[in-house]
Amino acid sequence: MIDIMAILLIFFGLFFFLSGSIGLLRLPDVFSRLHALAKADNIGLAFVTLGVIMLEPNILNDIKVVIIWLLVMAASAISSHLIARRALREHRGDD
């Protein structure tokens, strides 16, 4: 039962990754692409993390997975901010 739930959660997470990637490929400019990628990937990673925690009985490994999730979230937020700011500067410079 727990296995099935975990697999469902991981697939649900992968669905967000997929939509994020489609957004990255299909959306017209930097800002909307960032929007699609950063948000969809973060929520996707959250579901995958939940699923992995359900599958892994060792609590130490679970803690490591959660730490990885938090680090990726922080890194993705900051790098999105940096890319967006750079893009905004170039955008203003062009005007």
Place this chain on the structure above:
Amino acid sequence: MIEILWFIFDIMLVLLLLALAWTTCSTQDVMRAVTLFIAMGLLLAVIWARLKAPDLALAEAVIGAGISGALLLSAIKDYPSNLMVSHRSPVMRGMINIFTIALTILMSWAVWHGIEMSDGKRLSEQVASQLSISGVSNPVTAVLLNFRAYDTLLELAVVLTAVLTVLILNEKRADHKVISPLLQGMTRWLVPLLVITSGYLLWVGAHAPGGAFQAGAMLAAAMILLQLAYPSIHQGFNLYLLRLLLVIGILIFVLVGLWMMLLNDDFLAYSPAWAGSLILIIETAATLSIATALTLAYLGGRPTGWENGLKKSASHKDSHTDNGRVK
């Protein structure tokens, strides 16, 4: 069922790697090539992990994708923004293609030959039989720092030579002026974590995947992050200490080697009883040197005030102006 899924996954990894390698080489845009190269490094790390070589996976992720990516990205800043790969003549391009394909065939043959020719005395078995006297229980570290310590010493020398060349050729790159408080905030959280992880990798190398190169690259990553968040931080470097750190890896390595030569008649022939501690001492020094070397390579040249001898680099603003003066 599971085996088939893994097989499909592996095939996809390999095809993706080949496709990425091909686009990295064939693209005309340098920025795109660098980005693809970083992605290829990450994919390669996954492949090493799949091949059950976690040491290589770690090294590839930290050095291949992380540090090389940072070095390449900072290097292309030196070029105009619309830089394209130079347009080679069709003849030249054809020759490069033929050479590359020939090299690929030769290496595939070498690998295949190596597997075919195995006569039961594979190197891994020799390593396993001698592991108990190497001082460590991780076979990779045993090879790198005991059985083939010579190679590792020379690798450190290669890194040092490369960085000395960088230092001779260039002044440090101009600081970028844009400062992001958000990045600074994250750096304050992340750098201590990176330092701890680096120390852990160094320590754990004795019995599990890890070691000096991974730890050093991790430490360099922390320095690069600091440099990105606080562009003027290099002005606080103690340049005397920096020079010492740059060479301490090779210095300790050679000193240990000579000391062991006095005792055991052979350069770097450790006494088994001390081997573990000696390896840890060498690895600690090597970690510091590798981190310093990679950080200096990222800066792209001599930090401000490098020529002013052994004086501590002061953080005064006009130190840029005495830079060119010969002392």
